[in-house]
Amino acid sequence: MKLLDRNGLKADVYRRMSEGQFDGPGIVSLAELADGAQPAAGKLGLAIENTANVRDVERHFDSVTLIVIHFPSFGDGRGFTLARRLRRAGFGGTLRASGPLIPDQFAFALACGFDEVELPEGQIERQPVEQWRGALTAFSAPYQQGYRRPRTILEERRRNAPEAAR
Amino acid sequence: MYRYDEFDERFVRERVAQFRDQVQRRIDGALTEEEFRPLRLQNGLYLQLHAYMLRIAVPYGVLSSRQLRALATIADRYDRGYGHFTTRQNLQFNWPKLRDAPDILELLADVQMHTIQTSGNCIRNTTADQFAGVAADEIEDPRPVAELIRQWSSLHPEFAFLPRKFKIAVNGATEDRAVLKAHDVAVRIIRHAETGETGYQILAGGGLGRTPMIGKIVVDFAPKGHLLSHLEAVMRVYNAQGRRDNKYKARIKILVHEIGLPEFKARIAAELEAEGPSFRQEEVDELARIATFFARKEYETLAPHSRPYERARAANRDFAQWADTALFAHKADGYAIVTVSLKPIGGPPGDMTSDQMRAFADLADRYSLGELRVSHAQNLVLPHVKKDDLFALWRALGEHGLSTANVGLITDIIACPGLDYCALATARSIPIAQAIAQRFADPARQHDIGPLNIKISGCINACGHHHVGHIGILGLEKSGRESYQITLGGDASWNAAIGELLGPGLTADETPAAIERLVDFYLAHRLSGETFIETVKRLGAGAFKGAFAGVSRHEAA
Numbered sequence: 001m002k003l004l005d006r007n008g009l010k011a012d013v014y015r016r017m018s019e020g021q022f023d024g025p026g027i028v029s030l031a032e033l034a035d036g037a038q039p040a041a042g043k044l045g046l047a048i049e050n051t052a053n054v055r056d057v058e059r060h061f062d063s064v065t066l067i068v069i070h071f072p073s074f075g076d077g078r079g080f081t082l083a084r085r086l087r088r089a090g091f092g093g094t095l096r097a098s099g100p101l102i103p104d105q106f107a108f109a110l111a112c113g114f115d116e117v118e119l120p121e122g123q124i125e126r127q128p129v130e131q132w133r134g135a136l137t138a139f140s141a142p143y144q145q146g147y148r149r150p151r152t153i154l155e156e157r158r159r160n161a162p163e164a165a166r
Numbered sequence: 167m168y169r170y171d172e173f174d175e176r177f178v179r180e181r182v183a184q185f186r187d188q189v190q191r192r193i194d195g196a197l198t199e200e201e202f203r204p205l206r207l208q209n210g211l212y213l214q215l216h217a218y219m220l221r222i223a224v225p226y227g228v229l230s231s232r233q234l235r236a237l238a239t240i241a242d243r244y245d246r247g248y249g250h251f252t253t254r255q256n257l258q259f260n261w262p263k264l265r266d267a268p269d270i271l272e273l274l275a276d277v278q279m280h281t282i283q284t285s286g287n288c289i290r291n292t293t294a295d296q297f298a299g300v301a302a303d304e305i306e307d308p309r310p311v312a313e314l315i316r317q318w319s320s321l322h323p324e325f326a327f328l329p330r331k332f333k334i335a336v337n338g339a340t341e342d343r344a345v346l347k348a349h350d351v352a353v354r355i356i357r358h359a360e361t362g363e364t365g366y367q368i369l370a371g372g373g374l375g376r377t378p379m380i381g382k383i384v385v386d387f388a389p390k391g392h393l394l395s396h397l398e399a400v401m402r403v404y405n406a407q408g409r410r411d412n413k414y415k416a417r418i419k420i421l422v423h424e425i426g427l428p429e430f431k432a433r434i435a436a437e438l439e440a441e442g443p444s445f446r447q448e449e450v451d452e453l454a455r456i457a458t459f460f461a462r463k464e465y466e467t468l469a470p471h472s473r474p475y476e477r478a479r480a481a482n483r484d485f486a487q488w489a490d491t492a493l494f495a496h497k498a499d500g501y502a503i504v505t506v507s508l509k510p511i512g513g514p515p516g517d518m519t520s521d522q523m524r525a526f527a528d529l530a531d532r533y534s535l536g537e538l539r540v541s542h543a544q545n546l547v548l549p550h551v552k553k554d555d556l557f558a559l560w561r562a563l564g565e566h567g568l569s570t571a572n573v574g575l576i577t578d579i580i581a582c583p584g585l586d587y588c589a590l591a592t593a594r595s596i597p598i599a600q601a602i603a604q605r606f607a608d609p610a611r612q613h614d615i616g617p618l619n620i621k622i623s624g625c626i627n628a629c630g631h632h633h634v635g636h637i638g639i640l641g642l643e644k645s646g647r648e649s650y651q652i653t654l655g656g657d658a659s660w661n662a663a664i665g666e667l668l669g670p671g672l673t674a675d676e677t678p679a680a681i682e683r684l685v686d687f688y689l690a691h692r693l694s695g696e697t698f699i700e701t702v703k704r705l706g707a708g709a710f711k712g713a714f715a716g717v718s719r720h721e722a723a
Contacts, residue, residue, distance in 0.1 A: 075204060075287070077327030081405045084324055088440060102201050104188065111323035127196050138184045140176055143317045153173040153317070154448050157455070 002124040003096075005116040006136060009129055012118070014045045014066060027068060030056060047098070050078035058089045067091060068118070071099025080112040087113035087147050103127055103135040110136070111146025167228050167537060168313050168459045170278045177320070178275045181282060185209045186268040208288055208326070210281030211267055215589045220262045221284040222274060226294035226312035226336070227255035227540040227547075231527035234538065236277040238523035244270055249523070251508060251516040253580060253631055254333070255293050255540040256284055260587055282320055287328045289319035289401075293335045295343045296541035299460055300503050300549045302495040306355045306364050308338035310456040311393065314449070315353075318394055325401050329408035330416035332401075333373075345542060347372045347381040347662035348634055350418045351400060358387055365389045370400055370430070371422030374628035378664045379419040382427050384434060388444075390453070395444035399437040403430070463535055463550060468500020472553030485560050487609055488571035493556075496549075502556060504534075504548040505541065506563060507570040507578060511607045514596045515581045516544030525566040533559050543580055543619075545573060576618040576685065577603040580631055584624030584641065585648075591624035593641025593648040598622055598677055605678045606685075615685055618698040619658065634658040636699045637681060638665040650677045652714065654684065654707040657699060666707040668714040680714060687713035 003012045017026040017037055027045035028037045030052065038044070045066035048057060057067065067086060069079045083095055097109050098118040109117060117132075141153050170178070185205075192202040210221040222237070237257060241249050244266050245259040252258055262270060274280055284291055292315045299307040315334060319325070325332075337344040338355035346352035352369040366388045372381025388396045404418045407425075422430045438444055479486040494503040506526070509515050518526075530538045530548060533555050539547035551559060563569040572578045579602060582588065584595030599622055606612055621635030625642070632638030638653035650672045653665030672680055685698075687710055692701045702710070 074201065075327055076410060077287075077325070078406055078410075080324045080327070081402050084402070085406075085440070102197065104184075104205055105327075108321075108323035108326055127191075131191070131196060134187075138187075139180050139321070141173065142323070143177070143320055144322055146323055153177065154452055156173055157171065158448075158451070 001121065002119045003116055004119070004124070004129060004132055006110060006133075008133060009124070010116065014043070016047070025065070027066065033060065045096075048082075050076065050082050052082065054082075054085045054089050057086060058091070061089070061091050061093075064093060066094045066096060068096045068098050069114075071097055071101055074100050074102050074105060080108060083109070083113040084147075103131045106132050106135045107139070107142075111142065111144070111149055113147040167230060168225075168309070168456060174317075175275075175278070178278070178280050178282075181209075181280060181321075182268060182271045182275055185271060189264070189268060204286050204327070207286035208283050209267070209271070210284035211264070212285055213589065214260065214587055215585075215591075216587070217261050218264055218267070219587065220259045220267060220270060220281060221252070222257045222259070222279060222281050223284050223291040224255050224257055224279075224540050225316050226292055226298065226309055227296050227542075228298075228309065229538050229540065230277075231530040231536045231538070233277045233279055234523050234527040234530070236273060236279070238520040238527070240270055240273055241520040241523065247521075248517055248519045250514070250583065251518065251540050251544045251546070253542050253544060253582075253629060254284075254291060255296070255542055256291055257540070258583075260583075285331075287330050287332075288326050289315075289322065289328075289332045289334060292316055292319070293333070293344055293349075293542060295337050295339055296505075296539040296547050297343060297494060297503055297549070298338065298539075299462075300496050300498075300501075301339050301341075301343075302497050303341055304339045304497070305357055306338045307457075307460055308336040308344075308353075308355055309460050310453050311338075311353060311355065311366075312336045313456045313459075314394070314453055315397070317452075318397075322401075324398075325405060328401075328405055329410045330413065330418075332404075332418070334397075342660040343541075345631070345634065345658045345662070346660070348374055348378075348631065348658065349381060351397065352381055353393070353397075356387070363389065366393050366396070368396055368400065371419045371427075372662075373417050373419040374631060374633045375417065376414055376626040376628070377417075377420065377423075378628065378633040379423060380662050380664065381419075382422065384422075384427070384431055391446055391450045392444045394449050395438065395441060395446060396434075399434045399441065399444075402437055403433045407433070463498075465498040465501060465550070466552070468498075468552065468554075470499040472500060472556075475553040475556050478557035482557075484571070484609075485557060487613060488560055488569055489556065490613070491571050491573040491575060498550075500553055502551050502553050504551045504556070504559065505573045506546045506548065506568050507573050508545050508568075509572055509578050509603065510567055510570045511572075511577060511603045512600050514586075515579055515599050518546075522566050522568060525562075526568065529559060529562055543578065545578070571609055572612060574617050574619075575612045576606045576615050576620060577612060579603060579620045579622060580635070581622040582624050582629035584622075584630075588624060590627055591641070592626070592643040593624050593650065594674065595622045595624035595630055595641060598639060598641065598650065598674060601674075601678045602681055605682060615689065616697050618685070620681070621656070621658075631658065632656070633664045634662060635665060636702065637684060639677065639681075642671060644671060648674050650674065652677070652680060652684075654710055654714075655699070655702045668707065668711055683713045683716055684710055 025043035043065040047068040368385035369381035534548035581595040581599040585591040623630035623632040634656040656665030657663040
């Protein structure tokens with residue numbers, strides 16, 4: 001698995017707790033969390049399906065530092081809406097999309113509130129990191145507001161409008 | 167009409183560059199065919215039966231003469247010298263090459279056009295009343311709202327990978343000319359019953375395809391400034407909860423149907439509540455900016471009645487017959503809205519040659535302030551014609567084979583491309599339309615029959631809107647043979663209704679005769695002044711079954 005954010009590839013400090021004993025930050029599922037799973041040390045990540053209910057997840061906002069939303073395929077856009085809803089509900093930690101997203105979706109993912117993307121084995125070799133970073137600059141500005149999005153076309157228009165029209 | 171500012175312009179240019187890069191990455195192997203497919207589709211490029219097809223967005227059906235000329239150039243340079251207008255007010259080219267697509271997009275960008283989201287599981291090109299801004303029965307011009315939706319839906323980060331395609335229509339007149347109830351979502355500009363302020367009624371869950379459903383009102387009244395938040399709430403509920411396990415059950419109509427209207431409305435309400443205040447000042451500001459582009463034209467001050475027009479009518483029966491079908495009441499005195507039929511008898515419905523496009527662009531400049539429209543019925547509209555000019559316009563149209571006097575009549579048939587082009591089709595559509603048109607070619611007979619909509623689809627996906635045709639024809643394939651099912655009583659207006667199946671399927675050869683039997687039955691049983699659909703509604707489709715059965719002999723054999 002390869003992890004990248006808007007700056008490029010990054011190391012993944014988290015491990016899935018289901019994969020065995022580990023001393024650092026661990027990722028658990030909602031079911032494992034309900035069973036009382038806790039990492040031996042450090043931060044806690046929560047992995048959820050894209051059908052998860054916001055109410056079931058937001059109860060854990062205070063105890064988790066990472067939420068991982070699973071994308072079963074790149075064409076399944078439910079994760080985008082779920083990310084948007086989690087941010088709206090006040091999640092301020094790291095939000096990760098995990099699955100076979102493609103570079104052309106990177107800007108969408110960030111705009112919906114994701115910080116990083118976790119890709120399956122082999123994909124980054126086919127779609128190198130420059131393609132992911134390049135996808136972020138394909139458009140100077142979008143029409144829609146997004147999560148921590150610096151500027152939109154509507155804002156640029158307002159800035160450009162003559163004083164009298166403001 | 168709307169003109170791109172520097173930001174729209176930049177956005178569309180960047181989109182062209184992005185697609186060029188996507189094509190290159192596909193060739194390099196960075197993108198698999200499966201990954202490339204939705205990217206190609208969201209740029210309007212379909213793989214058809216014989217070749218690629220490129221679908222060009224005509225936002226809410228509005229075109230300038232300059233844009234039509236550019237389309238003619240593309241038709242000559244990259245296609246076979248013609249284009250096809252669709253039931254979604256778009257234009258399709260049937261023979262472009264994949265490697266030419268980025269260059270075509272560049273030519274389109276030169277005239278402020280694009281192919282963004284004309285296909286794929288995303289929000290498609292927004293359609294509207296083809297008489298927007300000029301119709302006498304209008305409450306408010308729907309084009310600013312449609313343009314607002316065009317911008318808002320373009321590369322919307324959350325809604326680019328929906329369960330299925332998503333079609334939005336907007337109407338601002340009392341009469342529904344945009345088939346609102348057959349859309350995933352429809353926005354109807356209405357006047358509030360008590361306060362009189364204009365706002366938006368929102369419908370959802372309409373659609374044709376294999377499970378036709380009539381759209382239902384999900385938001386009774388959203389005041390101005392609240393539209394996009396309401397649309398986003400509907401989209402978010404659909405994106406999260408629309409079915410993804412079966413593409414035939416993935417449209418929003420199935421979600422609305424399965425959970426029921428009250429539950430669907432409750433989910434929208436919950437979504438709106440979670441989002442917080444639904445009023446957006448930037449929506450009001452942006453709408454005001456867009457509206458300046460659609461300000462009322464500078465019409466000449468004219469008398470309501472035109473003497474030259476009346477004289478020409480009296481002197482020329484053919485002209486009068488054409489005018490009876492082609493004209494619609496204009497807001498401004500002394501002007502008319504002219505619908506130009508793209509349904510010549512025996513021609514493929516909605517097709518136009520590049521020569522016709524150029525000639526039509528010249529006529530639009532000369533007689534209609536350089537503007538034209540595309541209707542969902544696959545015809546063109548000249549929206550600002552002086553009544554004094556109508557006779558000259560009619561003669562000029564005639565020189566280019568564009569004066570067929572059949573708008574709204576039985577030979578003004580909507581037909582999908584069918585098996586002649588489409589990879590999904592199970593039967594031919596265009597030849598059926600041609601055969602029916604030939605059978606009813608006599609203008610006097612057509613006028614006697616009066617308003618009658620025949621709509622033909624070459625497969626169950628219903629691109630030809632057959633469910634809402636007064637007479638609907640659905641082409642299927644049964645044990646290797648084409649089989650045509652006939653429905654009766656469909657209605658695409660605000661009184662939308664799904665047609666009723668009359669009986670077993672017919673062969674292509676039998677179909678025109680069956681249609682004729684239905685029409686003859688109507689002529690024999692109509693009351694004075696009663697239209698075809700009125701007679702069907704009065705008597706019921708069942709009353710026509712006897713007439714229909716007379717021709718389905720092969721089924722009994």
